[in-house]
Amino acid sequence: MPSNNSKFWLKNLARSSAEWINGCGPLSEVVVSSRIRLARNIEAIPFPHWAKEEDLKNIYEVMQQLAQENIIFRKFKLLLLNNFTPLELQFLVEKHLISLYQANGKHPYRGCLYNQEETACIMINEEDHLRIQYILSGLQLKKIWGSINQIDNEIGKTVNYAFSEKEGYLTSCPTNVGTGMRASVMLHLPALVRLNRLNEILKAIAKIGYVVRGFYGEGTEVMGNLFQISNQITLGLSEEEIIDNLEKVSRQIIEQEEKARRDLLKDFKNYLEDQIWRAYGILSQARIISSVEAMELLSKLRLGVELKIVSQINLELINRIMLMLQPAYLQILAQKNLNASERDIQRAKLIREKINPMNN
Amino acid sequence: MLCQICKKKEATIMITQVIGGEKTELHLCKDCATLFGDKFSIISFPQFNLDDLLSGLLKAFDLYSQEEGRMTAGEIKCSNCGLTYQDFMQTGKLGCSICYQDFRGQLLPLLRRLHGNSEHIGKVPLQAKNKLDKINQIKRLRQELQEVVIKEDYERAAQIRDEILKLEGVTKKKDAK
Ligand SMILES: [Zn+2]
Numbered sequence: 001m002p003s004n005n006s007k008f009w010l011k012n013l014a015r016s017s018a019e020w021i022n023g024c025g026p027l028s029e030v031v032v033s034s035r036i037r038l039a040r041n042i043e044a045i046p047f048p049h050w051a052k053e054e055d056l057k058n059i060y061e062v063m064q065q066l067a068q069e070n071i072i073f074r075k076f077k078l079l080l081l082n083n084f085t086p087l088e089l090q091f092l093v094e095k096h097l098i099s100l101y102q103a104n105g106k107h108p109y110r111g112c113l114y115n116q117e118e119t120a121c122i123m124i125n126e127e128d129h130l131r132i133q134y135i136l137s138g139l140q141l142k143k144i145w146g147s148i149n150q151i152d153n154e155i156g157k158t159v160n161y162a163f164s165e166k167e168g169y170l171t172s173c174p175t176n177v178g179t180g181m182r183a184s185v186m187l188h189l190p191a192l193v194r195l196n197r198l199n200e201i202l203k204a205i206a207k208i209g210y211v212v213r214g215f216y217g218e219g220t221e222v223m224g225n226l227f228q229i230s231n232q233i234t235l236g237l238s239e240e241e242i243i244d245n246l247e248k249v250s251r252q253i254i255e256q257e258e259k260a261r262r263d264l265l266k267d268f269k270n271y272l273e274d275q276i277w278r279a280y281g282i283l284s285q286a287r288i289i290s291s292v293e294a295m296e297l298l299s300k301l302r303l304g305v306e307l308k309i310v311s312q313i314n315l316e317l318i319n320r321i322m323l324m325l326q327p328a329y330l331q332i333l334a335q336k337n338l339n340a341s342e343r344d345i346q347r348a349k350l351i352r353e354k355i356n357p358m359n360n
Numbered sequence: 361m362l363c364q365i366c367k368k369k370e371a372t373i374m375i376t377q378v379i380g381g382e383k384t385e386l387h388l389c390k391d392c393a394t395l396f397g398d399k400f401s402i403i404s405f406p407q408f409n410l411d412d413l414l415s416g417l418l419k420a421f422d423l424y425s426q427e428e429g430r431m432t433a434g435e436i437k438c439s440n441c442g443l444t445y446q447d448f449m450q451t452g453k454l455g456c457s458i459c460y461q462d463f464r465g466q467l468l469p470l471l472r473r474l475h476g477n478s479e480h481i482g483k484v485p486l487q488a489k490n491k492l493d494k495i496n497q498i499k500r501l502r503q504e505l506q507e508v509v510i511k512e513d514y515e516r517a518a519q520i521r522d523e524i525l526k527l528e529g530v531t532k533k534k535d536a537k
């Protein structure tokens with residue numbers, strides 16, 4: 001496996017795009033993507049933060065061998081993150097292929113094994129030995145569970161998972177023990193935010209054990225009206241129950257968002273259309289734009305597409321721009337380091353080129 | 361004011377969270393804020409900060425330290441990886457899978473607090489479990505084999521040898537797949 005080719009695959013990653021970008025999944029008018037991740041460890045070997053270098057190496061090599069020999073993983077690419085620069089690591093975080101935790105990690109033999117479609121990735125030596133992740137567009141938690149379960153079984157044939165009958169899958173942090181499963185959905189909720197109805201809803205879902213986060217997951221800010229909702233409890237519920245509950249909660253929020261959109265259209269149609277087209281105007285003409293402003297405007301444009309007010313743009317294009325306008329992604333694309341003000345110029349240029357392909 | 365997690369360093373960062381309409385303030389030192397900030401998500405707009413995991417964990421820690429009789433629990437060491445319960449209290453992370461056995465008494469109330477449950481009812485890794493069972497069975501049979509050989513019970517020894525070969529054969533076939 002080409003761990004020495006890691007940098008080569010990195011370049012490819014700047015051009016390729018993940019399945020969820022296509023914006024074609026069920027209920028994609030509100031749901032950007034669904035994700036499940038499983039935390040897994042190997043019996044008796046210390047967890048990465050407490051492990052010796054040879055333990056970490058051992059785990060990396062087990063996965064390397066699996067990638068070479070197992071038919072399911074043969075088409076996966078393996079990245080060894082050891083000699084990646086902070087910028088390159090940040091880029092992988094922005095692509096959702098590794099976590100912030102893994103990017104900031106100091107220990108050696110951190111790795112990432114991902115498939116061609118960029119739906120599945122296995123983070124090696126993260127907070128846990130393995131973090132298996134699967135992402136699809138729209139609301140597709142059940143389908144994701146089917147796929148990730150299979151990957152998990154396949155790895156389980158090669159390694160002895162750390163597991164106890166009572167506590168389930170044993171994880172580095174006791175907040176993940178049990179199923180080791182975090183299921184989440186990324187929702188676009190501009191109308192609920194606009195009409196100030198979101199607070200009540202989020203308070204209610206927090207009471208029943210769900211966590212709300214921003215675009216990049218744990219510890220991040222909410223931008224562009226994108227909210228990530230995930231289960232908090234991992235012990236004492238089956239995987240199917242966790243998924244079922246999250247799907248029910250999501251459907252309720254989607255219903256509320258759709259109602260809020262109808263209300264907006266009924267009472268403020270002109271205002272709403274004006275906001276959407278102004279966003280389009282600024283995005284297609286701006287020469288300097290920050291990521292916060294761009295995300296806000298893209299949220300309005302996305303709403304325009306979702307409400308079929310804007311037809312010359314699709315969700316795939318918006319998803320693609322949203323990914324590429326991030327700081328590290330911009331610099332990887334430009335193949336040079338850019339300071340904050342240079343990035344704002346580069347970002348405006350990239351958005352213009354994507355939105356008006358004819359004029360460039 | 362001292363940090364509410366480690367109770368050692370000066371608290372320099374305040375985290376506000378609103379849980380069920382009730383505002384809670386947490387005063388943390390820089391180290392604990394980075395550690396738990398990443399883990400438990402500090403979302404910048406306070407109305408939406410609904411992650412009550414941290415406070416749950418803190419309550420558990422508080423409860424723990426209040427129980428005088430348990431003060432020596434911090435000294436308990438994992439027999440496999442050497443992590444002490446004190447280490448766990450400082451980082452919020454366990455050292456290895458065996459820690460769950462060795463700290464069981466201390467962890468159970470924490471798990472109940474975090475999850476409202478303490479028993480797993482989800483997926484069981486069948487393949488690994490079968491394999492592990494088999495390895496243990498082979499180990500036991502090898503021991504028995506030594507014993508019967510000493511006792512010169514060769515008939516039983518032959519039986520055991522066949523059993524071991526059979527078990528090993530199955531394991532190998534599975535691996536080859
Ligand atoms: Zn502290």
Ligand SMILES: [Zn+2]
Nearest residue numbers: 438441456459
């Ligand atoms: Zn241990």
